[in-house]
Structure formats: structure tokens, C-alpha cells
Amino acid sequence: MFLLLAVVSLVGSCFGQAAFRCPEKNGFYPDPVQCDLYYHCQGGELEEKLCPDGLLFDDGNPKNERCDTPVNVDCGDRNELQEPKPSEGCPRANGFFRHPDSNKCDKFVNCIDGVMNEMPCPPGLIYDDDQSSCVWLTETTRKDCPLVSKRDVLEDGFSCPEGEVMGPNGRTLPHPTFAHPEDCSKFYICRNGVTPQHGSCSGGQVYNEESFKCDEPENVPGCENWFDEDKKKP
Structure with a gap:
């Protein structure tokens, strides 16, 4: 699983610096509403930051600046996300997604900075969206895969x-x-x-x-x- 640190700083938003206050003088803290938005507090001063599109801020440790794929991050009530930046084969710029060809449900794509990389599932498994991983046919909720209905x-x-x-x-x-x-x-x-x-x-x-x-x-x-x-x- 790959990790990417946020590289985009924001200047003002409806949930920006005017509304957020640093819980501690130093650390990385999540926005209360948006799961891919967070703040870097340093000496009591805050900087608003955004994870790369498709990744979410992991607030497990305020000492770590960490953005990860959705399957590894519990957003809780932070349900909002930035506008997606789709590209060919990639619903968002980063993350794991089903293959755009539903006949290739035994494959998936790993998107990195908007570039689609086709990946195979192990023999006998297909990609499941809910679990963001390859699973046995009996474990998936997918209805569009020909292998499931056969x-x-x-x-x-x-x-x-x-x-x-x-x-x-x-x-x-x-x-x-x-x-x-x-x-x-x-x-x-x-x-x-x-x-x-x-x-x-x-x-x-x-x-x-x-x-x-x-x-x-x-x-x-x-x-x-x-x-x-x-x-x-x-």
C-alpha cells in the first residue's frame, strides 16, 4: 500500500483558518467535516492542507502527516471530500478502483497521480469495490461481473x-x-x-x-x- 503526503496548501475556505483552532501548538489535525482536508499546527499557527485527490487524512497520530487510501482510513463523520480529478480509467487521481472494462473483473487499476496501472487479481479472485481488494466470488457484492453469474x-x-x-x-x-x-x-x-x-x-x-x-x-x-x-x- 502506497502512502502520499499532502502537497497542496489551501488559502481560506468555508471550513478554513477562521473556523479551525489548533488543539495543541504542534501537530497535524483533521478538519471536522472534510476527510481529505487537515491542518498543520506549528507554534500555534496553522496551515491548511489537502491530501492528493483520492487519498484521505489518517488522524490516528497527530505527530504524523499521513494520507492513505480509503480502505485504511476511518473518516467517522467527516463525510465531505474535495472535487474529484478523474482521468482515463481513474475515477480519482489516486487509489485502487475496479477495471473500467467490466469483463475484466479479475483485474483492477492502481491510479497514481492520474495514471492508470492495470493490476491482476490472484487466480480465482475478482476485484470488489467495497473491500478495495481481490476476493473469492462468493465474497463479493458485484452484480456486473460475468464470472459471478456464470x-x-x-x-x-x-x-x-x-x-x-x-x-x-x-x-x-x-x-x-x-x-x-x-x-x-x-x-x-x-x-x-x-x-x-x-x-x-x-x-x-x-x-x-x-x-x-x-x-x-x-x-x-x-x-x-x-x-x-x-x-x-x-
């Missing part, structure tokens, strides 16, 4: 269900598995939550849909006698 269907009619699947530890499973409706020793795997494929247990085990793993038959209700010769399914 659902492959196996020859037996199985397709991966939409929505997140939570594992036993309460975390989202990136490659969830599902029980086969007729065969205790088989199951389905959904790669990245959307691409289905067959799976099977080995060593006399059956699939346990509670643990999402292969298990001993006696631990899976309904499959206890699956490998008994007189109970075995064709």
Missing part, C-alpha cells in the same frame, strides 16, 4: 449454489463441498464457489456434510452401513 452444470444436474458456505470454524469456505444425494462415498466440490466437479472418499470412508470432510461411516448418520455387502448401493 454457473456450470455437471452431467447429473448439479450446479454450485449461490451464496457463501460457512465451515465449522465460522469462516467462509473458498472451495465448499456438498454431499452426493445418492452415494455416501461421493461428494461435489465447488472450486472458487462456482465451478463444480466430482469428488470421492477413499479408504472406506464416507462424506460428512457436518465437517465437510471424509469420515468414518459410524460418524455419519445414515451411512453407517454403507460398505456392508448387503447394503452397498450399485
Whole structure:
């Protein structure tokens, strides 16, 4: 993550020097209304400053002059921002944004001083605006990405269900598995939550849909006698 210090000084605004007073003689302090506007107090005298477009002032430490990307800054009630300075592929001059081509949702752009730099997501992930990062398909709220709406269907009619699947530890499973409706020793795997494929247990085990793993038959209700010769399914 890159950091840029503010380089623009302002002279007077509706929230300018007439309204703001230095809390301490020295330090860097946020404007109470605008998240990318802040003040440098030195010996009780203040200078009004503005973060580069797209970056926000991080008020975590008054000793540090720090502007960062929105995902790293909690603005609280400071909801206003400077007017954007867009350029080709960049909604603002700095920051991380979705790729302008919605068909390339597995890529994003890193804008630096208005220059667009195309970046790839790791295999199987797409860029999510809300999180400003690459995520699994099951973790995004994006509706415009063709990869999200694409659902492959196996020859037996199985397709991966939409929505997140939570594992036993309460975390989202990136490659969830599902029980086969007729065969205790088989199951389905959904790669990245959307691409289905067959799976099977080995060593006399059956699939346990509670643990999402292969298990001993006696631990899976309904499959206890699956490998008994007189109970075995064709």
C-alpha cells in the first residue's frame, strides 16, 4: 500500500483558518467535516492542507502527516471530500478502483497521480469495490461481473449454489463441498464457489456434510452401513 503526503496548501475556505483552532501548538489535525482536508499546527499557527485527490487524512497520530487510501482510513463523520480529478480509467487521481472494462473483473487499476496501472487479481479472485481488494466470488457484492453469474452444470444436474458456505470454524469456505444425494462415498466440490466437479472418499470412508470432510461411516448418520455387502448401493 502506497502512502502520499499532502502537497497542496489551501488559502481560506468555508471550513478554513477562521473556523479551525489548533488543539495543541504542534501537530497535524483533521478538519471536522472534510476527510481529505487537515491542518498543520506549528507554534500555534496553522496551515491548511489537502491530501492528493483520492487519498484521505489518517488522524490516528497527530505527530504524523499521513494520507492513505480509503480502505485504511476511518473518516467517522467527516463525510465531505474535495472535487474529484478523474482521468482515463481513474475515477480519482489516486487509489485502487475496479477495471473500467467490466469483463475484466479479475483485474483492477492502481491510479497514481492520474495514471492508470492495470493490476491482476490472484487466480480465482475478482476485484470488489467495497473491500478495495481481490476476493473469492462468493465474497463479493458485484452484480456486473460475468464470472459471478456464470454457473456450470455437471452431467447429473448439479450446479454450485449461490451464496457463501460457512465451515465449522465460522469462516467462509473458498472451495465448499456438498454431499452426493445418492452415494455416501461421493461428494461435489465447488472450486472458487462456482465451478463444480466430482469428488470421492477413499479408504472406506464416507462424506460428512457436518465437517465437510471424509469420515468414518459410524460418524455419519445414515451411512453407517454403507460398505456392508448387503447394503452397498450399485
